[in-house]
Amino acid sequence: MTAAPATVHAVRTEEDLLAVRHAVRAATLDAGFSIVDQTRVVTAASELARNSYIHGGGGTLTIESPTRSGAAGIRLTVRDEGPGIPDVEAALTDGFTTGAGLGHGLGGARRLMDEFEIRTAPGQGTTVVATRWAGR
Numbered sequence: 001m002t003a004a005p006a007t008v009h010a011v012r013t014e015e016d017l018l019a020v021r022h023a024v025r026a027a028t029l030d031a032g033f034s035i036v037d038q039t040r041v042v043t044a045a046s047e048l049a050r051n052s053y054i055h056g057g058g059g060t061l062t063i064e065s066p067t068r069s070g071a072a073g074i075r076l077t078v079r080d081e082g083p084g085i086p087d088v089e090a091a092l093t094d095g096f097t098t099g100a101g102l103g104h105g106l107g108g109a110r111r112l113m114d115e116f117e118i119r120t121a122p123g124q125g126t127t128v129v130a131t132r133w134a135g136r
Contacts, residue, residue, distance in 0.1 A: 004030060004065045011049045011078070012058040020049045020061050024076070027063045031072040033134050041074050041132045044109040048078040048128050051105055056080025056126055072134045076113075081125040088118050 004027065009020050024045040028038040045061065052059040059080030066073045085091050092107045110116040113130040120126040 006062055006064045009061045009063070010058070011052045011061055011080075014053075016058075017046065017049055017053060021046050024061075024063060024074070027065060027074055031065055031074055031134055033072070033074070033132075037132060037134060040112040041076070044112040044130055044132070045076050045078075047105040047109040048076060048130065052078050052080040052082075052126070056082030059125070066131065068133065073114075073131050075129065075131040077127065077129045079125065079127045084122045084124055085118070085120040085126055086122060088120060 007023065007027075009023055010016050011020060021042055024042050025038060028041050033041065049061050052061070057080060059078060059082075062075075062077040062079075064075040064077070066075050092110060106118075109128075109130060113132045115129075115131040117129045118126065119129075
């Protein structure tokens with residue numbers, strides 16, 4: 001299996017959110033993910049992209065296909081240039097919301113992925129890097 005080149009997708013409109021879901025689903029299929037893992041990764045991507053769109057004023061989602069010890073993976077990098085997350089730990093807590101949502105987005109996305117990192121600073125935007133490995 002040859003790793004696919006990274007692809008970058010704009011997250012600027014509602015239509016982009018749908019396009020991101022389709023692109024991530026295709027990447028999980030190409031990587032040989034089970035239907036359960038496909039759903040996990042697509043759900044996480046949807047939550048992260050929506051956060052970027054709503055709270056960060058839009059940004060990009062990059063899809064990469066790393067391998068580790070022969071295992072296929074999907075790495076999502078979501079970047080925006082919004083206001084940043086003032087309190088990351090609070091934002092990861094279930095029930096925390098700055099809008100009308102249920103407050104499961106960021107923490108839920110973290111639980112769906114195997115690796116999860118947030119880099120953010122006030123006024124400098126947010127970058128989330130999340131990776132899921134097939135068969136975990």
